[in-house]
Amino acid sequence: MSTIRIHGDGAADGRNSLYFLDFVQFRVQEELFRVPTIGFTIANPDFFYNLGTYSQQSNRELHDEVLELKKVSRAEFEGLLLVMYPFARTAQTYDEWLGALHLATLWDFADIRDKAISFISTTQEFKSMTPIDLVRFAKEYKVAVWLRDAYTQLVLGQSIDVDELRSSSRSKPLDWETISRLLQAQSLVNGSTSQVSPTAEKKSRESCEGCVNQADRSHCKTGYSPTYRCAVHPPAGAFINRVFRQEFVELGSELLVETPAAGERLATIGTSNDKFPDSAQTGPPAFHNDEAVFIASAILANSVIPCKMVNRTLKRCVYFSLNDKKRSAHGGRVDILPYSSQTFEWVKASHGRIPADRKPVEGGYEEDGRLLYHAAGVMIAS
Known part of the structure; x- marks a missing residue:
């Protein structure tokens, strides 16, 4: 085989540094x-x-x-x-x-x-797995989000059948430590209430019942960073995160990543008054969309949903419901996140994937405990 030599800025042996493939x-x-x-x-x-x-x-x-x-x-x-x-x-x-x-x-x-x-996760083979099979599958491939989904299904079931969990009819049975933790998580969920009492809702953040350290709210009973989980009843996912925390940590799960210092909520501002919160408290608008837009979170019965709030809506914030696939207005309690360009930065997230060198700002959670983050999207009319 003959070799054609072309002079250029290649490597010392004549190989191009980019296009000489091994x-x-x-x-x-x-x-x-x-x-x-x-x-x-x-x-x-x-x-x-x-x-x-x-x-x-x-x-x-x-x-x-x-x-x-x-x-x-x-x-x-x-x-x-x-x-x-x-x-x-x-x-x-x-x-x-x-x-x-x-x-x-x-x-x-x-x-x-x-x-x-x-x-x-989108295949029929995956969706047809029983919760027990999903636990084994998630453990084999070390996928924390699958494991947590499987635990949630088992914990929210009517009862946990230990004999079924130990059955080896399909694959190796679940270990006793996992079974005991599932029973513990189910006990916590069943022993809790599903609604927030009016009295608890009126309590200030400083006296929140859900925190061990009520002065600075730095230690939450559910194992989370000091955010909204004390304002409403923690969902099942919060208890599962606490009981299986070490296992999720060993899997390197992002489910338990603490909100960074720049993302911690600096103050909780209610909208019980007819007047829009003072701009000195909220900081400047996060962005403009015909008018000033503030970052906020809607406090619902069993979840907290990130939303946007503008002056003209007064007590109402607008959020996008993942379940209903539509925008909804919330007229109840709303917490506004004070915004500062010194501590926050808008970054592009391609297809929802957050850049590796950035941490999201936690804005709430779904009913199953899955975390939600503040973001802004461009709506394109169809």
Whole structure:
């Protein structure tokens, strides 16, 4: 094979620093695969080092050898490659995405793992799982949001059948520690009330019954940062977060990430008066949309929903209901988040994904305890 040499600003050996792609060969169940290395190094820069193929001081070329992947099935590897190199098509089936998830979890390919989790969550195979099967599935693939959903379904059920939890008819039974924690969480939920009493609602934030340290509200009984969970009754998800907190922490779950200092609520401002809260208290408007718009949260019976508030609405704030898929106006209690450009910054969140170097400002939670954050979207008329 002849080589055509073109002079340019390439590497010392003549290779272009951007467009001289290395390839690697894998053997999986006696079948050979030859693919660019770049997909693996982008997914995890340390992949080949962790695989033990070469060290940083080595000059070995990966294309000179065949890397055998033991304990990896051909179907799993093909599923991963369909996501990593979607030339003809990407992964489409549940099994293909499950293979991608398995290897992405094994090899710490974070982006591919996130894509796989998102797709699998929409499949009929996933939706048809029983809560018990979902617990086992979530533990196997270390997905905190699946695990919490499964725990929530079990805790909110009529009763927890220990014999069923210990059954090994489908896969290994749940361990006794998990079962005991499920029973503990269900006891907490069943022993609580579902509505807020008028007296409790009138209490000021400083004397909130839900906080151990009533002076600064820095320690909430539900295990959360000092936000709205003391203003209304904590939902089931709050108890589950508290009981299974250590397990979620070990999974690196963002469900328990504390609100950063810049996002903590500086004051709680009610709208019981007809007059709009003083601007000295609320700070400047967060943004303008024909008129000044303030960041707020609507206090509902069993949830708190982030909303926007403008002068003309007085006591009413407008929020978007995820369940009803429509905007609603709330005339009850509203808390406004004092805004300051010194402590807050608007950033673009592509497809709802928050940049890795930014932390969201917590604005409320759904009835199941799932956290909600303040955000602003552009509505496009259809």
